[in-house]
Amino acid sequence: MILTNIETVPGYKVVELCGFVSGSTVRSKNAIRDLGAGLKNFIGGELKNYTDLLRESRDEATKRMISQAEALGANAVINVRLATASITQGAAEVYAYGTAVKVQKTGN
Amino acid sequence: MIDIILLIIILSVIYMIGSIIEKNHFKKLKKKEVEYIKLPAVGFGCKNWSSNKQIKDVGIVCGEAAIGCDYFKMFVSNLKSFFGGRLTSVESVLDRARREAIVRMKEKAKKIGANVIINVKIESTMLNECEQKNMLPQCLVIAYGTAIKYE
Numbered sequence: 737m738i739l740t741n742i743e744t745v746p747g748y749k750v751v752e753l754c755g756f757v758s759g760s761t762v763r764s765k766n767a768i769r770d771l772g773a774g775l776k777n778f779i780g781g782e783l784k785n786y787t788d789l790l791r792e793s794r795d796e797a798t799k800r801m802i803s804q805a806e807a808l809g810a811n812a813v814i815n816v817r818l819a820t821a822s823i824t825q826g827a828a829e830v831y832a833y834g835t836a837v838k839v840q841k842t843g844n
Numbered sequence: 845m846i847d848i849i850l851l852i853i854i855l856s857v858i859y860m861i862g863s864i865i866e867k868n869h870f871k872k873l874k875k876k877e878v879e880y881i882k883l884p885a886v887g888f889g890c891k892n893w894s895s896n897k898q899i900k901d902v903g904i905v906c907g908e909a910a911i912g913c914d915y916f917k918m919f920v921s922n923l924k925s926f927f928g929g930r931l932t933s934v935e936s937v938l939d940r941a942r943r944e945a946i947v948r949m950k951e952k953a954k955k956i957g958a959n960v961i962i963n964v965k966i967e968s969t970m971l972n973e974c975e976q977k978n979m980l981p982q983c984l985v986i987a988y989g990t991a992i993k994y995e
Contacts, residue, residue, distance in 0.1 A: 739904040740990040742963045747899035773912075777980045780862040780914030780937075781869070782944070786971070790908040790984055816904060818986055820969040828971065828984060 737802050738812040738839065745812055748839040754808040758833035759800025762823055763793040770826045789828060794818065797832040810836035855916050862914040866936065873943050880950040885961040885989060898995035905961065906988040907949030910971075911941040913981045938983055942966060945987040958991035965989065 738745055765773075769785045776783055797818070805813050816834035823829055917933040924931055945966065953961050964987060971982040 738902055740902055741904060741965065741988060742990050746902055746992055748902075773982075774980075777912035777982060778915050779858055779865065780912055780917065781865040783910040783912050783982060786910035786982060786984060787908055790910060790986060791906075794906060794908065794986060816988075817965070818906075818967050818988055820967050820984065820986060822969050822971045822984075826971065828969065830986075 737805065739816050739834070740814050741816045743815055745814060745839050747842065748812070749842045750837045751840045752838040754805070754810040754836040754838065756833065757801050757804040757808065757813060757836045758831065759797045759804060760829060760831040761793050761796040761800065762827055762829045763789060763796070764827040765789050790830070793828055793830040794832070797830045801832045801834065805836040808836050810838055812837055812839045855919060858914055859916045862916055866940070869940055873940070873947060876947045877943070880947065880954065883950050883954055883958070883961070885946065885950060885964050887964050899992060900995045901993040903956070903991055904988060905949050905953045905956070905958070905991045906986060907945045907947070907952060908984070908986045909941050909944035909948060910982060910984045911937055911944065913937045913983070915980065918980055941968070941983045941985040942987070945985040949987045949989065953991045956991065957993055959994045960992050961989040962992065963989055
């Protein structure tokens with residue numbers, strides 16, 4: 737599965753449009769980690785737990801988008817966008833969406 | 845009276861620790877940015893890519909960072925926002941988070957051997973926005989772009 741966030745796939749040619757695909761997820765860490773992050777936040781600096789949380793939720797959202805695209809019979813998703821929102825304290829939503837297409841390799 | 849003295853002690857300790865952490869982070873960021881300066885990341889609006897070279901691989905790369913705003917910065921920005929103007933203490937938190945995210949994105953691109961990253965987008969959100977007074981905001985940033993690898 738090829739993912740790009742531009743309108744074409746370089747080196748490939750779009751042959752068929754399959755439709756709009758999206759995937760979203762809301763995740764949170766456990767209460768102990770939230771407490772730890774809160775203490776760390778008091779003195780500032782990087783919050784490793786929340787970085788992990790963001791990475792996990794981005795992976796999950798992309799995975800869901802890809803499975804939707806596979807169900808439509810596509811082999812690439814173009815124009816992928818990621819949007820984030822904070823729902824409640826310590827929870828992050830990541831929403832990934834794009835256009836599923838079928839692509840074919842061209843000469844160059 | 846004791847409350848005020850305690851607050852001043854706490855604020856000064858947090859200011860010292862926070863500024864050390866920030867200084868180290870900026871130093872580390874500068875070092876990494878110099879290291880990855882040869883990997884070009886073309887910004888917003890680059891929708892098409894054409895070159896004479898054969899393209900081998902195309903894929904998406906992401907980098908994420910979560911930076912917290914410490915108690916001293918929040919205290920100062922609360923005071924300052926009463927009068928208005930630039931909130932320099934919060935600006936530096938956002939700046940650190942964005943630069944860190946871009947550096948991590950470049951790190952991942954280098955690992956898969958990409959030659960160029962195009963159409964870089966930055967998406968950011970704040971956890972714990974300061975609706976309640978004792979909440980400290982945290983800045984979450986995702987940077988992503990299309991990595992292109994030549995033959």
